[in-house]
Amino acid sequence: MIRVEDCIALVYHEARLLDEQRFDEWYELYTDDGLYWMPLTRGQPDGVTHTSLMYEDKLLLKVRIERLKSPHSFSQQPRSHCQHVLQQPDVESLAEDRMTAVVRTPFFYMESQLDDSIVLAGVTWHHLVRDNGQLRIRMKKIEIVNCDAALPSIQLFL
Amino acid sequence: MGKYTDNPGAVDALVREDQVHRDVYLSPEVFALEMQHLWRNTWIYVGHDSQVPGPGDFYTTTLATQPVILLRGEDQVIRVLMNRCAHKGAKLLSGPQGKCEANVLRCPYHGWTFRLDGTIRSIPQKAGYEGTAFATSNAARGVVQLKHVRNYRGFVFARLSEDGPSFEEYFGESLSSIDNMVDRSPQGRLEVAGGVLRYLHDCNWKMFIENLNDTMHPMVAHESAAGTAKKLWANQPADAPKPMAIEQFLPFVNGYSFFDEMGVKLWENGHSYSGVKFSIHSKYSSEGDYERLMEQAYGADRARAILGEVRHNTVYYPSLTIKGAIQAIRVARPIAHDKTVIESFTFRLVGAPERLLERTVLYTRLINSPTSVVGHDDRHCYRAIQEGLSTDGNEWVSLHRNHDVSERDGMAGTYNGLSEVSMRGQFRAWARYMKPQASTEENA
Numbered sequence: 071m072i073r074v075e076d077c078i079a080l081v082y083h084e085a086r087l088l089d090e091q092r093f094d095e096w097y098e099l100y101t102d103d104g105l106y107w108m109p110l111t112r113g114q115p116d117g118v119t120h121t122s123l124m125y126e127d128k129l130l131l132k133v134r135i136e137r138l139k140s141p142h143s144f145s146q147q148p149r150s151h152c153q154h155v156l157q158q159p160d161v162e163s164l165a166e167d168r169m170t171a172v173v174r175t176p177f178f179y180m181e182s183q184l185d186d187s188i189v190l191a192g193v194t195w196h197h198l199v200r201d202n203g204q205l206r207i208r209m210k211k212i213e214i215v216n217c218d219a220a221l222p223s224i225q226l227f228l
Numbered sequence: 229m230g231k232y233t234d235n236p237g238a239v240d241a242l243v244r245e246d247q248v249h250r251d252v253y254l255s256p257e258v259f260a261l262e263m264q265h266l267w268r269n270t271w272i273y274v275g276h277d278s279q280v281p282g283p284g285d286f287y288t289t290t291l292a293t294q295p296v297i298l299l300r301g302e303d304q305v306i307r308v309l310m311n312r313c314a315h316k317g318a319k320l321l322s323g324p325q326g327k328c329e330a331n332v333l334r335c336p337y338h339g340w341t342f343r344l345d346g347t348i349r350s351i352p353q354k355a356g357y358e359g360t361a362f363a364t365s366n367a368a369r370g371v372v373q374l375k376h377v378r379n380y381r382g383f384v385f386a387r388l389s390e391d392g393p394s395f396e397e398y399f400g401e402s403l404s405s406i407d408n409m410v411d412r413s414p415q416g417r418l419e420v421a422g423g424v425l426r427y428l429h430d431c432n433w434k435m436f437i438e439n440l441n442d443t444m445h446p447m448v449a450h451e452s453a454a455g456t457a458k459k460l461w462a463n464q465p466a467d468a469p470k471p472m473a474i475e476q477f478l479p480f481v482n483g484y485s486f487f488d489e490m491g492v493k494l495w496e497n498g499h500s501y502s503g504v505k506f507s508i509h510s511k512y513s514s515e516g517d518y519e520r521l522m523e524q525a526y527g528a529d530r531a532r533a534i535l536g537e538v539r540h541n542t543v544y545y546p547s548l549t550i551k552g553a554i555q556a557i558r559v560a561r562p563i564a565h566d567k568t569v570i571e572s573f574t575f576r577l578v579g580a581p582e583r584l585l586e587r588t589v590l591y592t593r594l595i596n597s598p599t600s601v602v603g604h605d606d607r608h609c610y611r612a613i614q615e616g617l618s619t620d621g622n623e624w625v626s627l628h629r630n631h632d633v634s635e636r637d638g639m640a641g642t643y644n645g646l647s648e649v650s651m652r653g654q655f656r657a658w659a660r661y662m663k664p665q666a667s668t669e670e671n672a
Contacts, residue, residue: 145604
């Protein structure tokens with residue numbers, strides 16, 4: 071059974087793992103069929119027939135995480151750092167059987183690399199599921215406000 | 229003013245057969261001259277006609293940093309207008325695309341209205357112009373319409389300058405890459421679909437364009453991305469079906485011999501493509517009944533010939549690069565000597581299975597997006613060049629790889645894939661079009 075306070079705690083915990091670059095732990099928060107999606111347009115219906123900024127299954131997330139560890143990730147010299155600032159998450163919906171929930175969280179996000187930084191803001195939608203007794207993320211959808219802007223590199227995870 | 233303006237000799241001296249001076253990338257003055265000459269004397273990609281499917285539909289962009297409007301008239305003719313009100317110069321349209329209300333362009337400042345061919349339809353309180361010389365002024369001619377516009381199988385190009393090469397003369401046989409991309413639709417038709425990725429680069433536009441057929445960099449710059457994907461996949465059994473993403477990543481870390489043998493083809497005027505014999509797109513799985521649909525449309529032999537061409541990147545110098553084999557294009561929009569926006573568009577092959585749109589959407593996201601692990605390393609290297617070139621002690625950039633003095637007599641031909649000949653060809657065209665062009669007879 072999913073409890074509202076567990077949903078909220080998970081969203082905060084996830085952001086913290088990202089900000090502390092504990093990517094292997096972060097990866098485990100996602101279900102095996104988990105999806106990390108940053109749409110390119112507002113109200114984008116899917117990430118399959120329309121390009122997204124990110125639309126990553128666990129294999130692609132793993133590629134990113136392992137790449138960040140590689141000494142040959144030249145774009146990570148020097149390393150990037152990030153900080154999320156989250157508004158209090160709202161549980162938007164909770165299934166009747168309390169096995170799934172959708173959580174909405176407005177955020178600010180800063181990613182920096184030495185003298186360069188980018189600030190992004192938007193709303194994150196966490197689709198959570200009770201999976202083998204654990205609360206996990208089946209989909210995280212990140213809608214940034216300026217999705218249609220010409221953006222510089224975004225190298226970490228929002 | 230400055231070192232290069234009104235000094236064609238100094239501009240010429242920036243380009244040698246096998247080296248270029250760093251100022252082609254670093255100098256704001258050279259950038260201004262590029263926008264004044266190179267990007268006006270040559271044919272620049274504007275947009276695709278499927279972006280303006282109906283009368284009054286518009287798409288806005290820039291040509292040589294100047295705002296322009298691509299629009300379809302009530303007569304179905306595709307025109308390119310300068311995005312400037314005939315009166316005080318305000319941009320008429322500010323959104324990226326849409327439909328002109330009542331098929332009229334209306335200035336947001338004083339309400340002048342224009343027909344879709346740019347001519348004046350109405351001016352509020354027009355009596356105020358009576359007794360003035362307005363009728364003989366530039367303003368009375370309406371919005372400037374570009375004279376030299378060509379819609380080639382949906383791809384719309386324009387030349388800003390009065391004088392210059394005709395469209396055919398400029399592109400010649402390089403148009404075969406667009407042909408192949410369009411022919412891959414069983415109906416011979418493409419539609420822009422799947423959105424546009426806009427990636428801001430802090431580098432000169434030429435670093436991006438040169439990189440497209442730079443086959444010496446993937447195994448180094450993209451080792452961390454594609455090499456990681458390869459390693460992760462290595463634990464899978466040999467017969468495990470490869471996800472599309474893995475299929476797309478892996479060839480980026482093919483060895484030097486692969487990229488050398490695939491070959492590079494060069495035409496005049498800086499156009500080229502790599503992947504003459506095969507390319508990183510050769511081994512993609514076939515998709516559903518696509519091949520059958522192609523055979524129905526073209527016959528078995530022709531269908532095989534069309535699908536057998538799997539060119540890597542074709543560069544339509546200086547603005548457009550296409551990947552016909554997967555229906556994706558990238559367009560360079562220069563902003564300053566060290567600032568460029570790269571826009572990536574994907575296309576639907578009309579009449580083909582939707583899975584092919586999914587493939588190009590995936591590729592474009594993986595490789596060309598601001599979040600791409602491949603794009604990150606490219607962009608990092610471009611900026612590293614932009615910064616590194618400012619150092620004293622060596623003002624020249626080497627393009628010597630496989631240089632041969634016989635290139636003096638003409639460069640068109642097929643070369644080994646690792647050659648830097650495509651860049652030498654680009655700079656030869658660069659030098660040619662960085663000066664005023666002889667007047668021509670063509671009316672394209």
